[in-house]
Amino acid sequence: MAAMSNSYAQPILRTADLSECLRVVERLLRIADLQDLEVDFEVLISSAHVLTPLLKLFPDAEWWAEGGRSGSSAKGDDPLTHLPVRLRSWAAPVEDVGPFLDALGSSPATVRWDFMGWPEAPEVGLGAGGARGAFVTLCVNVRDLELEEPATDHTVFVHVKQIEAERAPWLAGQVGQQVIGDLVMAPY
Known part of the structure; x- marks a missing residue:
């Protein structure tokens, strides 16, 4: 697993329109330093029809059984016999975002874009931000970063x-949004 430091995250858009979320993500990425851009994925999977395409997309993904049950990729178990499972794939190419979203159905998931840094924000007295804390996360079918609050929106x-x-409200303003919730520590 990649070494991650905790960042702090603040929601700037919540809507049932996934394409609107993706447009806001794209606008944020346009102002970011995209050097070393990669994407991390996490999903709670309860059915084989979601798990099967995701295992094809991420053959080396880590997974483990949910609900206090045993079973994991580390043990070499078959995830189909351990549903529901939590699956993670780290450092994937951006091209995997579309196929991932297409396979989800109503499964709660996160897509996290990881890159070099945020631009200067002179209006709030900040220089360019470094890689630590420079992420955008899209929560799909869930309200929180830990995948604990299923939702019909994103x-x-x-x-x-x-x-x-x-910097969070400043970034929101750069893409025509505003913060809509508290700044919270991200889980990874």
């Missing part, structure tokens, strides 16, 4: 360093 979060919390 949420876009911007991630920043805690000491640069004012």
Whole structure:
């Protein structure tokens, strides 16, 4: 698993329109330093019709059984016999986002874009932000980053360093949005 430091995330859009979420993500990525861009995926899967295409897309994904049950990729188990499972794939190419979203159905999931940094935000007294805390997460069919609050809508979060919390509303403003919730520590 890749070494991750915690960032802080703040929601800037919540809507049932997934394409609107993706447009806001694209606008955020246009202002970011996309050097070393990669994407991380996480999903809770309860059915074989969701699991099968995702295992084809991410053959080396880590997974483990949910609900206190045993079974995991680390043990070499068959995930189809351990549903529901939580599946993670790290450092994937951006091209995997579409196929991932197409396979989800109503499964709660996150897509996290990881890149080099945010631009200068002189209006709030911030220089360019480094890689730590420079992420955008799309929560699909779920309200939170931990996949614990299933929903029929989707949420876009911007991630920043805690000491640069004012960057989150600034970023939201750059893409025609505003913060719609609290700044929370991201799980990874």
